[in-house]
Amino acid sequence: MNTAVRERPSDRAGREALERALAAWPAIAPGLPGMHASGIAKLRENALARFRASGFPTARDEEWKYTDLSALTARSFMQVPGDVQAATTEPLPHHALFDDLGGHRLAFVDGRHAPELSSIGPLPDGVRIESLGAALLRDPAALETWLADSRGHSAMAALNAAFMADGALVIVPAAVELAEPIHLVFLGATASTVQPRNLIVVGEHSKCTLIEHYAGSAPTFTNALTQAFLARDADVEYCKLQDEGERALHVGGTHVAQAQGSRFAGHSVSLGASLARHDVTAIFDGERCTATLDGLYLAGGRQHVDHHTRIDHAQPHGTSREHFRGILDGRSRGVFNGRIVVHPGAQQSDAWLTSRNLLLSADAEADTKPQLEIYADDVKCAHGATVGQLDENELFYLRSRGFDAAAARSVLTWAFARSALDAIRLAPLRAHLERACLDRLPQALPLAELA
Amino acid sequence: MPPILEIRGLEARVDDKPILRGIDLTVNPGEVHAIMGPNGSGKSTLAQVLAGRETYAVTAGEVRYLGADLLTRAPEERAREGLFLAFQYPVEIAGVSNVYLLKAALNAARRHRGEPELDAMDFLALVRGKLKAMEMPEDLIYRSVNEGFSGGEKKRNEILQMALLEPKLAILDEADSGLDIDALQVVARGINALRAPGRAMIVVTHYQRLLDYVVPDFVHVLSQGRIVRSGGKELALELESRGYGWIDDAAPAAVRAQ
Numbered sequence: 001m002n003t004a005v006r007e008r009p010s011d012r013a014g015r016e017a018l019e020r021a022l023a024a025w026p027a028i029a030p031g032l033p034g035m036h037a038s039g040i041a042k043l044r045e046n047a048l049a050r051f052r053a054s055g056f057p058t059a060r061d062e063e064w065k066y067t068d069l070s071a072l073t074a075r076s077f078m079q080v081p082g083d084v085q086a087a088t089t090e091p092l093p094h095h096a097l098f099d100d101l102g103g104h105r106l107a108f109v110d111g112r113h114a115p116e117l118s119s120i121g122p123l124p125d126g127v128r129i130e131s132l133g134a135a136l137l138r139d140p141a142a143l144e145t146w147l148a149d150s151r152g153h154s155a156m157a158a159l160n161a162a163f164m165a166d167g168a169l170v171i172v173p174a175a176v177e178l179a180e181p182i183h184l185v186f187l188g189a190t191a192s193t194v195q196p197r198n199l200i201v202v203g204e205h206s207k208c209t210l211i212e213h214y215a216g217s218a219p220t221f222t223n224a225l226t227q228a229f230l231a232r233d234a235d236v237e238y239c240k241l242q243d244e245g246e247r248a249l250h251v252g253g254t255h256v257a258q259a260q261g262s263r264f265a266g267h268s269v270s271l272g273a274s275l276a277r278h279d280v281t282a283i284f285d286g287e288r289c290t291a292t293l294d295g296l297y298l299a300g301g302r303q304h305v306d307h308h309t310r311i312d313h314a315q316p317h318g319t320s321r322e323h324f325r326g327i328l329d330g331r332s333r334g335v336f337n338g339r340i341v342v343h344p345g346a347q348q349s350d351a352w353l354t355s356r357n358l359l360l361s362a363d364a365e366a367d368t369k370p371q372l373e374i375y376a377d378d379v380k381c382a383h384g385a386t387v388g389q390l391d392e393n394e395l396f397y398l399r400s401r402g403f404d405a406a407a408a409r410s411v412l413t414w415a416f417a418r419s420a421l422d423a424i425r426l427a428p429l430r431a432h433l434e435r436a437c438l439d440r441l442p443q444a445l446p447l448a449e450l451a
Numbered sequence: 452m453p454p455i456l457e458i459r460g461l462e463a464r465v466d467d468k469p470i471l472r473g474i475d476l477t478v479n480p481g482e483v484h485a486i487m488g489p490n491g492s493g494k495s496t497l498a499q500v501l502a503g504r505e506t507y508a509v510t511a512g513e514v515r516y517l518g519a520d521l522l523t524r525a526p527e528e529r530a531r532e533g534l535f536l537a538f539q540y541p542v543e544i545a546g547v548s549n550v551y552l553l554k555a556a557l558n559a560a561r562r563h564r565g566e567p568e569l570d571a572m573d574f575l576a577l578v579r580g581k582l583k584a585m586e587m588p589e590d591l592i593y594r595s596v597n598e599g600f601s602g603g604e605k606k607r608n609e610i611l612q613m614a615l616l617e618p619k620l621a622i623l624d625e626a627d628s629g630l631d632i633d634a635l636q637v638v639a640r641g642i643n644a645l646r647a648p649g650r651a652m653i654v655v656t657h658y659q660r661l662l663d664y665v666v667p668d669f670v671h672v673l674s675q676g677r678i679v680r681s682g683g684k685e686l687a688l689e690l691e692s693r694g695y696g697w698i699d700d701a702a703p704a705a706v707r708a709q
Contacts, residue, residue, distance in 0.1 A: 392506075397542035397596075399526040400502050400535075401552060401612065402559030408527075415546030 014056035014070030017077040021159070022052060024078060032165055034136035039144040047150075047161035054155040063154065066335040066367050067277050067306040073249045076221045078193050089189050089218075092117075096185055096215035096243070101428050103180030103209075104129050106168050109187050110220070111194030113166055117187075121180065126173035129182055132197055133166035143169070146199055146229055152255045152281035152310060153225070160225040160253075164197035167224075170210065174203035174231065181209040181426055186224070188216030188248060198226040202234040204259075209237040209426055212254075215272075217245035224252035230262035232286065237265045237425055243436050244272040246301070253279040260286025260315075267424055268295040268324075269433055270305050271440050281310040284318040284346075295324035296420035298440050299332035299364075306335035313342040313349040313379075322353040325420040327413060327441075328364035338383070339371040346376045353383040358390065358416050360409075410442055417441065452480045453518055455620050455651040456501075461512035462676075463500050470496045470507065472676035478620070481648045485662055485687060486655045488673035489695040494655045495539055497673070498624040501653075502536035503529050517619065530556070531563035535618035537609035539625040539655075544596040549608065552596050553578060557615050581614045584644065586637050603634040610641035621645065622653045627661035639664030659691040672698050 007015070025048060034040030056074045057064035097105065097117065106129055107117035113131035120129050128135075135143060150161065168184045186196055202208060212226060222244070230236055242250050250273040256264050270276045282291040297305045311320045326334040336355045357366035370383035390412050398408035417437050424430040456478040463471040470493045478484055488494050500507050501514065503526030514521040516534060524532075544552070558568040569577065582589055585607045597605050606626060613621055623642065627635050642665050646652070654665055662670075662684065670686040671678045679698060680686065690698070 391542075393542045394544050396504055396526065397538065397544065398552070400530055400538075401556035401616075402527050402530040402563075403555065404527045405525070411547060412544070415544065419546040 010068055010070045011058065013074040014058060017070075017074035018052070018055045020078045021163075022048075025162070028163065032163070033133045034140040034143075037140035037144075040136065040140045040147070043144065043148055044162050047158045050158040051155055051162060054158070057155055063308060063337075066333070067275070067304065069156070069251065069277070073221055073251065073275065076191075076193070076219070076249060090216060090245075092187050092189060093215045093217070096187060096213065098183055098185070098211075098213075098428075098432055101181055101183055101211075101432070103182060105183040105185060106130070107185045107187065108166065108168075108196060110189050110192045111166055111186070111196055114187075117185075124176050124178070126171070127176060127178065128169060128171040130169050131166055132164075132169040132199055135169045143199065146201060146227060147197075149227065149229075149257065151257070151283060152253075152279070154253060154279055156223055156251050157225050157253045157255075157279070160195045160197055160223050163195050164225070165195065167197040167199070170198075170200045170208075172202045172206045172208050174206060176203065176206045178206075178208040181211060181429065183211045183213065185211075185213045185215065186222070188214070188218040188220035188222070188244060191219045193221045193223070196222070196224045198224070200226065200228040200236075202228070202230050202236055204231040205233045206231070207235040209429075211239045211241065211429060213241045213243070214250060215243045216248070219247035220244065221249045222251065224250075226252070226254045228254070228256045228264070230256065230258045230264060232259045233261040234259070235263045239267040239269065239424065239429060239433075240278070241433065241436065242268075242270040242272060242276055242278070246272065246274055246303075248273040250276040252277070254281070255279075256282040256291070258282060258284050258286065258289040258291065261288045262286070263290045265292045265423070265425075266294070267421075268293070268297075268307060269421075269436070270295070270297040270307070271436055273305075274302065275304045277306040277308070279308045279310075281312070282320070283312040284315045287315045288317045289315070290319045292321040292423070293324075294322070294420060294423050295336075296417060296437070297324075297326045297334055298417065298437060299326070299334055300329035300440070301332060302330065303332040304335075305332070308337045308339075310339040310341065311351065313340070313346040313351060313376075315343075316345065316347045316349065318346065319350045320352070323420070324355045325416065326355075326357040326366060327360065327417055328357060328366055329360040331361070331363040333365045333367070336366075336368040336385075337371065338369070340373070340381065340383075342372075342374045342376050342379050342381065344375045347378040349376060349379040349381070351379070351381045355385045356416075357387040358413065359387065360390075360413065406442075413441060414438070454479050454515075455517060456653075457513075457515045459513045461497075461500070461514060462510045463496060463507045464510055465496070465507050469510075470676055471500065474512070474676070474678060476671065476678065478651045478653065480651055481646075482669065483646065483652045483654060483665065483667045485667035485670045485684075486653060486673055487657065487659070487670060487687060487690060489698070490657065492673040493676040494657075494673050495624055498536055498539075498622045498653070498655050501622055502526055502534065527559070531560050533560070533616075533619035535613050535616055535621045537613055537621065537623040537626055539628065541597045541600075541605040541609050543598045543600075545598050547596050548593055549596050550578070550592040553592065553612060553615055556612065560616055578615060581611055584614065585611050585641055587611060602629040603631070606630055606634070606638055607641070610638055614641060614645060617645070617650075619649065620651050620653070622655065624655045625657065626654065627656060627658070635661065636664060659687040662687045674698050
């Protein structure tokens, strides 16, 4: 037997990308915002050290068992196109600006704040919606505590923490209800590696709605990291829409820290990219927190979409609700791993998690795993997971009413998808999401009338 | 007028188990036929086979509907040609509103007949009238199809669909099961309102109760996949008083007599 350890191609791609990142660091680091402040510089260097130690996640990491990043993403990570002149710029998807949404828009192109596409309306006193990069240049120390909180972060989040250059900073002070939504939109125009970092801080008794939206047909590699801090009794509705082109690779983390009595309603809608991975975590740092995490993913062709969620009931009287739905066609693969941890002493926790997958083709695959870890005795926890096809009784019922087979299938598929969007409170956003989903589903009928 | 439905020697199986073992039946315009029989006799199978359910394999026989072969047609083609099945267990469809289903079904049939589709206003006016007749609250049409409906509401919803679609042949599979006497009367009124010279109905029922209200022209008794007895409406009363045991005993004789 040959005992020499031979490096697998995927490991080599990951190692080479890690080496590229480390080699690029000395040249890139001085230009990164906040490096002039020792706290931020230290934070970046620590993050880089963490990433150096772990490297790109591989299938050997339990959390990345189904989504081997080392092969796919490492290949394109930080690869500068050989000829910059020849690098094509894709037309910007202006429809992604959601002009009818109203409210405030902070736009980014290839990871950089694009003021010309942004539009921030009048804001109540103390509310900030601005470029994180600019804020890091101006007053890095003010952001340090939040940026240093790496609870729930993966190796990819550490990579982001080292290289973050820009993103959104949203600060809502105490007792402010922002009636209008905040739309953070990230457009990919060229083949590039972008690592957006978003920081959302919502004060006591304040309320806001945020959309984090990725679009564009360019072959971008996005490694996004969003942190949200909800103070006492804050109420946040958050929606992440990943609607990138088929050549894009997307890795993203959304990490929420909740103080007493706060409410977080999060939705993750993942439609595009050849590979998409979303880590969503919420930690109840105070009593009586509520988190709802909903998700909808559509995949076809050879798309791969992976959601890993984790809710930490670290304090008593918390409620969490999780409901994810996937529709998988072609040879696509959907992964859902929902973890709920009820910590010792977190009595009267109430957690409920379901995952439903609809397979439209014999070659599509779904891997779904609820994971409940309960270390308290007075709790209510339930979970369920299904993987199945369209219901034959429902199909026959529709056909017996005159729907042809293709129409019946598309009606039922759409009904399955849209019920995952019902919980979205902001009606114009829901309409956009429905449209984005419809654009990616086979349509044999004007399904928009279905509602 | 030629018959609406002619069934000759129909045999069907599910998973290699014979269910229908030679059915012959002719239904003419204006007629109401009741098909009765004990559980497992094949009543529902017959209804589903006529509507085009692919779970059942037809292994022999012929069915002509309006003079043309029925069995080669897809369920949706049969529906658009005016064949309607009221389900014994109406299916719940989450996320599809009742009004969408009703309108799409009606317009599919209208398109097939070369008639213009109804717009939202005309459709609503039409459906409101039918709702009233079925004593159904209007909000039922804005809910998901049959989802969370009571047993009675589901059955009324089937008759509502039938009333809108105005089929040439309506097959009602246990339209009365699970209904209290008030709901039964509403459903029966809905069915009777659709009796017309050009239309035929097949009423599948286990009990004679519905036939007190929807009085059939013919009654057929199904046993072990065959029609073992046919008669007028008095046959239903006889079954009611003597039970199906009487038919089962008689079945071999009836078969031999063929």
